[in-house]
Amino acid sequence: MNKSLSAKLNSLKVILVLLLIFGNKVNAQNQVDSENSVIPYDLKWSERTALSVLKKYPKAWQLDGNDKPKWDYKMGFVLSGFEKLYQKTNNKKYFEYIKDYVDEMIDSTGNIKKYDLKEYNIDYLNPGKLLFNLYNITKDSRYFQLIGKLRNQLETQPRTTSGGFWHKQIYPNQMWIDGLYMAEPFYTQFTVKYEKGKSLDDIAKQFELVHNHIVDKKTGLVYQAWDESKEIAWANKQTGTSPTIWGRGIGWYMVALVETLDYFPKSHPKHKVLVEYLNQISKSVNQYKSESGLWYQVADKPEKFGNYVEPSASGMIIYAFVKGANKGYLSGNYKSTAKKSFESFVKEFVKVDKKGEVTVLNVSSNVGLGGKPFRDGTNEYYLTAKTKDNGAIGIGAFLLAAIELEK
Numbered sequence: 001m002n003k004s005l006s007a008k009l010n011s012l013k014v015i016l017v018l019l020l021i022f023g024n025k026v027n028a029q030n031q032v033d034s035e036n037s038v039i040p041y042d043l044k045w046s047e048r049t050a051l052s053v054l055k056k057y058p059k060a061w062q063l064d065g066n067d068k069p070k071w072d073y074k075m076g077f078v079l080s081g082f083e084k085l086y087q088k089t090n091n092k093k094y095f096e097y098i099k100d101y102v103d104e105m106i107d108s109t110g111n112i113k114k115y116d117l118k119e120y121n122i123d124y125l126n127p128g129k130l131l132f133n134l135y136n137i138t139k140d141s142r143y144f145q146l147i148g149k150l151r152n153q154l155e156t157q158p159r160t161t162s163g164g165f166w167h168k169q170i171y172p173n174q175m176w177i178d179g180l181y182m183a184e185p186f187y188t189q190f191t192v193k194y195e196k197g198k199s200l201d202d203i204a205k206q207f208e209l210v211h212n213h214i215v216d217k218k219t220g221l222v223y224q225a226w227d228e229s230k231e232i233a234w235a236n237k238q239t240g241t242s243p244t245i246w247g248r249g250i251g252w253y254m255v256a257l258v259e260t261l262d263y264f265p266k267s268h269p270k271h272k273v274l275v276e277y278l279n280q281i282s283k284s285v286n287q288y289k290s291e292s293g294l295w296y297q298v299a300d301k302p303e304k305f306g307n308y309v310e311p312s313a314s315g316m317i318i319y320a321f322v323k324g325a326n327k328g329y330l331s332g333n334y335k336s337t338a339k340k341s342f343e344s345f346v347k348e349f350v351k352v353d354k355k356g357e358v359t360v361l362n363v364s365s366n367v368g369l370g371g372k373p374f375r376d377g378t379n380e381y382y383l384t385a386k387t388k389d390n391g392a393i394g395i396g397a398f399l400l401a402a403i404e405l406e407k
Helices: 003-036 045-056 060-065 073-089 092-105 122-138 141-156 177-194 200-213 247-260 269-286 311-327 333-349 379-383 392-405
Strands: 174-176 225-227 350-352 358-360
Touching (some): 045 092, 045 358, 060 073, 060 092, 073 092, 073 392, 092 122, 141 177, 200 269, 247 269, 311 333, 333 392, 358 392
Antiparallel strands (some): 174 225
């Protein structure tokens, strides 16, 4: 072998060694990058959010920072988004996340662990919405039995003199705005599916009572609650309403309307009335958004000291606007408004880390009325409620809004 050929071969060997070294480094770097970017940035917001939830909260009961399993309306709210996402993508991991939650909450005979009928807590009905599809897909009789048991709660749920469901046994004569969302979509789906719609008038009555007593005549917005007896300390002595128009409360009302209308037959005379209620609240709430298109914790007083735009309220209203427009209940202008508001939501409230995980920032913690210590429901009470990142209602509202906008 001549010197020239030998030199060329040695050069090739050096190049091959360098390629192997640097090639391995590049591969290793790509592997590290891949591990760091678990959730691809090019996915839609709905899936990015859902995959973030799966990663942060392997068990759905861990949502909202819970440290033990609980049959809870907040889990029901977030998982309703997972249900819609499963129907859209057919990705089994979303279905299994719902099923795992429900299976951990109920025993072999279809009873909810630690459920006490005597509490008459209307919040317990909300996760019940998940049971309809679970039963349709699996035919597991436990889900069917539990649907019936939750429906039976409404048979004996205490009511105001005028026929409205009490929010809980411990809150006599009180209708709360979030109670409409907790009960009516479940109640409507059940009565249409299993009772030939016999309870539709009763469902419409719940909305009518809210329209007559909880909707503020001046602003067209809604208070959180109404005490028919006007006896509780937080109640206005003339109207019985609680003191504050709460952003998330408006969200609960609007979502209750659009999700009840999913099942409420168009042929029923009250369908038109529910659509009118949705148009009325939508027109009113649209006048109270911030310059960027978001909504405040105390919805009717944007200028009040300490007031702030709040993600769960904003996300729910965006979702209701889009769903209402997509379904033809609202004009298409509301979808355009919602798109702009959604962009502002992402800028204001959404943080994405290096792994692509989505966090929803500054969600108001749960607020309520009465109880011990007594919650007086003043504006100040709502404005001093702590905020936290990834509050379940904020995540759920963002997920639902994203899914609906992606249609």
